[in-house]
Amino acid sequence: MAVLSPPKPAPDSQRTAKRIALNQRRGKWDVKLSPYLYISPFFILFAITGLFPLVYTAVVSVHQWHLLTGQGEFVGLQNYVDVFGQPNFWKSLRNTFSIFLLSSVPQVLIAIVLAALLDANIRAKTFWRMGVLLPYVVAPVAVGLIFGRLFADQYGLINEVLGYVGIEPVRWHADVLASHFAISTMVNFRWTGYNTLIFLAAMQAVPRELYEAAIIDGAGRLRQFVSVTIPQLRATIIFVVITSTIGGLQIFDEPRVFDPTGLGGADRQWMTITMFLYDIGWGNQKNFGRAAAVAWILFLIIIVIGMINFFITTKISSSDGAQAKAKARKNSRRAR
Known part of the structure; x- marks a missing residue:
């Protein structure tokens, strides 16, 4: 077969x-x-x-x-030792932290408030949002020149207005704190609108059920903002704080053009670390080794402060967010 x-x-x-x-x-x-x-x-x-x-x-x-x-x-770490031995380095470090605190903290707070106002039911929302972003697109050199004239010691508009209300003229280019305040005002003018739109986008992504539960619980608009909106902006607040920290510690344009000489004042009273780096590398010393050392010192400072900001904001926002979610669940059960 x-x-x-x-x-x-x-x-x-x-x-x-x-x-x-x-x-x-x-x-x-x-x-x-x-x-x-x-x-x-x-x-x-x-x-x-x-x-x-x-x-x-x-x-x-x-x-x-x-x-x-x-x-x-x-030369090993000799460039770092030389940098630490220069008095202008410590002045620039002090000025950088002072301007950073005077600009970053108010900038974030004002941006959150403006974003909340833009998120409300107001007329001409597009117009106001474009108006908030307009300072960001202006060249920083132009902003520095304009504000440098506004804060002029003798013929500045700010001192003229202060004179009308009986206040003595402020030496914006001579006093340390006054110069830091003027420069931080420029920084806030440029970057507040940018951070406002970031917060606004985050606010529009907040679930409306949370606001409805808060309204049922009898919360007013201020209470909703504090107990619902702020905790829900956890990730956005962390992002804005870290980016503001990085940008604030590297500030260069505004203090550079605040005075025609661009050296940070007669006594270097508003010279920042980046200006000090520029002065070492391309100024009188022309020493790239020391300038690179300053750059790495600034990099390590930014890393440390950024990590501190991250852990602090994460801890605060996570605790607030957990409380808000628990309260929202309780209110939704009560509503049912």
Whole structure:
């Protein structure tokens, strides 16, 4: 009795099966690799324009490196020691923290309040939102020149107004605290509107059920803002605080153009760390090694303060957010 062998598949069906299997394997690899390919341009650009300069600056900071003669011998941490030994460094550090506190803290608070007002039912919302963002698109040099004239010591508009109400003229370019206040006013003018729109976008994403539950509980608008809106802005507040910290500690344009000389005042009373870095690298010293050391000191300061801000804001906002969610659940059950 003859044994019948199974029929062989046609060549076309074999090729079709192989093609399907190959497409399936390609599909698996595409699912695994495509997300990384989509985000790879950012990391490639970051490695070229961000990571490499950061590492190279660390190399420059441990060498003698003059603007004209180039790289010299290896000196280790001597550039850092030289920087710490200069009185202008400590002045610039004091000025940077002072201007940072006078600008960042009011900036975040005012931005949250303005965002709440823009989120309310007001007329011409688009007009007011564009008006809030307008200072951000103005060139920082133009803002610095305008405010430098407004805060002029002798013929400034601010002192003229103060004179009408019987207040002695303020020496905006001579007194330390007055100059810091004037520069922080410029920073707040430029960046408050930008942060306002960030907070506004976050407020519009807050679930309206939370406000309805708060209204049922008898909460007014102020209570809703404090107990519902603020806790729901947890991630946004952390983001704005960290970005404001990074930008505030690197402030350069406003103090640079606040005075025509651009040196931070006669006694360096408003010279910031970035201005001190510029003065060391391209000023009288022309020492790139010390300038790179200042850059790394500033980088470490930003990292430390940013982490402190992150942990503090996370702890505060998480506790407030948990309380608000628990209260909202309780109110929703009561409403049912």
